[in-house]
Amino acid sequence: MIRAETIIGVLPVGAVPELVLKIIASNIDVHLNLPSEILPFFAPPPAVFDKGRQQYDAGKMLQAFSALELERFKKVVAVCTVDLFVPILTHVHGEAQQGGKFAIVSLFRLDKNPIRAKPTSALYERAVKVTLHEIGHLFNLFHCEDKSCLMHFSSTLDQLDATPIYFCRYCNKYFQMAALR
C-alpha cells in the first residue's frame, strides 16, 4: 500500500485546458494509486525560450521549477502546450529528471495525426501515457525493452498509441517499491 502523503503535483505551464489537467490528475490516482493535486499555473521565464529553434528548452524549464515552493509535493509533473526540445533532439514529448523531482509533458505534438487518423480524443490518452511514463522516470524507472510496458520508449505517435497505459510486471514491482520509499 502506497503512503497517502506521496502527493504528485500537476503544474500547468501557461494556458493548459483544464479538462486535460483533470484527466491527467485522475489517471495518476487510478493507475499509480498516488494522490495528486492540480497547482496554480506557472508562467515560464523568457530564458527557457530558444529564439534560434523557436522552441522551449525542456532542461531549462525543469531547472526553473526548482525556484517554486513545492516542498509539500514528493514529485511534480508540469504540463504545457508549447513545443519542447533537448539540445540533441528535434523535439521531446516529455522530459524528466531521472530519479529527481520535476518532469514536464508537452501537448504540442500530441494532437497531430501524422499517419493513421485518430480522433482528437487521442490527445487525452497520449497525454496520460506520456505523463505516467515521465513519473516513472521520477521514481527512477528506466526505459523498458518490453513493448507492452508503459516505460517502453515511444519515438512516434503511432508507437505511443500502441503502448499500453500500464507498466509490465517488473516495472510495476519496481515502481511500487520506489513509491513506498
Added chain:
Amino acid sequence: MRDKMHIMIVDDEMIIRESFSHWFQKYGHFVETAGSGSEALEKLEKIAFDVLFVDIKMPGMSGIELLEKIKGEYPDTIVVIITAFGTIETAVEAMKLGAADYLLKPFKPQQLTLIMEKLTQQKKLTSEYNYLKGRLDRITRFDNIIGQSPAMEKIFELISEIAASDASVLITGETGTGKELVAKAIHARSKRNHSPFIAINCGALPDTLLESELFGHQKGAFTGATHARKGFLEVVSGGTLFLDEIGEISSKMQVDLLRVLDEKKITRMGSSHVIEVDFRLISATCRNLNEMIKNDSFREDFFYRINVITLDLPPLRERKEDISLLARHFLQKYSHETNKHVDHINRDALSLLTNYDWPGNIRELQNAVERAVVLAKSRALEPDNFSFLHTIYAPPSKRVSLQEKEREYIRKILVESDWNVTKAARVLNINRVTLHKKIKRFDLKRNKR
C-alpha cells in the same frame, strides 16, 4: 533484460554532453563524458567502452583523428560520429575509417532509438564473433601450445616428426615449460589419438600406490583391495601413457617398467595371469638423468629404453619473443573467466614481463597474469599490477640435485676438519663408516697442497 552499455560522449559543448547523458541514463546505460579527444583516450585506457559518440568538430584533436586512434588501439569499440556541420564527404570519410554511423544534430528521437537498436545488435554480433574466433584459434593453434620463437618452431617440427613413430619419448625441461602439453600434442598427432592419453605424476605417488595404479590388482592382493582393479597400463591400451617426473620412481619400479616395455606384458598385483598391453610411453623430467645415472639413483638400461627420442623444452627466459604472446593469451583467458573488462597490457608492463627471468616458466607467467587480472582496477594491466614479481624475483641459480648438494656439503666439512674423518663425522652427525662410504661414493679426494 536490455544489455546495458558503457557509453562515452565526446563533445566540447557541455550542454550536448549533458543532454546525451540524460538521454542514455533513462535506459540505464553507464554514461561517461569527455570534453576533448585526449580526455577520451585517457578514459579509454581505464574503462572498456562499448560505444563512443564523437563530435567531429572539437578544438585540438578532431573527431576524425580520435576515430582513427580508437580504431587503431581498440578496434572493437563502436564509434558514432555526430556533428552539426554534416557534409557527405566527412560522413564518407568517417565511415571509411570504421565509424558505425553518422548523426546530424539535432536528430529525431526515433533516429537515436534506431541507432541504439542497431548498436546493441552490433555489440552482440561482435562478442559472438570474438567468441567464435577464440574457438577457431584454439582449433588451429598447434595443439594448445603457444609460441612463435625459433626454439618453439623447432619443437613444433619435432613433434610432427616424432608423432608418426611409436618410439618412446623423453621430454626434458624446467618445471612449468609445458611438458605435459607437448606429450598431449604428440599423442593428438599420433595414430593412437583415438585411444586414451593417461598422465601420471610419478612424484606425487608413493611406490606401492604407483605400482597398484600402473599394474592394477586382484581382489585381496593387499589390505584394502576389496575388489579387482585394472591398472593404467591395461586401461591405456592402444593409447599413450605419460609418466611425469620419471626421475622420482624407485629402482624397483624402473625394473618393473623396463620389463613391461620389453615384453609388452603385465600381471596384476596378486595375480599370475599375464595380460598383453600396447601403449606408447612418453616420460618427462626436470631432473638431470645423466647425473642420476652417475650417482646410481637411475638405471642406465631404463634410461636408454625410455629415451629413444629426447625433446628438450627451452625455459621461457630463452624464448623471450613468446612472452608477450603468452601474456596476451592468458589475459584473454582470465578476463573472460573472471568476467572483467581487462583487455590490455601496456607497453611498460610488457617490457617488465619480458625482462623478468621467469624461474617458474610458463606456469609462473600464467599465475602472474591471473593474479594481475583479478586485482586489476582498470582495463589495462600496468607495471604496478605486477609489482609482486619484484619481491619474489631472484636471479636464477644453478639447479643442483640433492646428491650434489650432499657431496658439496660433505666436502666442505671435510676441508674445515682438515680431512679428519672422525671430526667431520661428528659434525655431520653420522658414523665414520658411513662417512667413508660417502667419500668413496662421491669420489671425494683431498686436494694436494
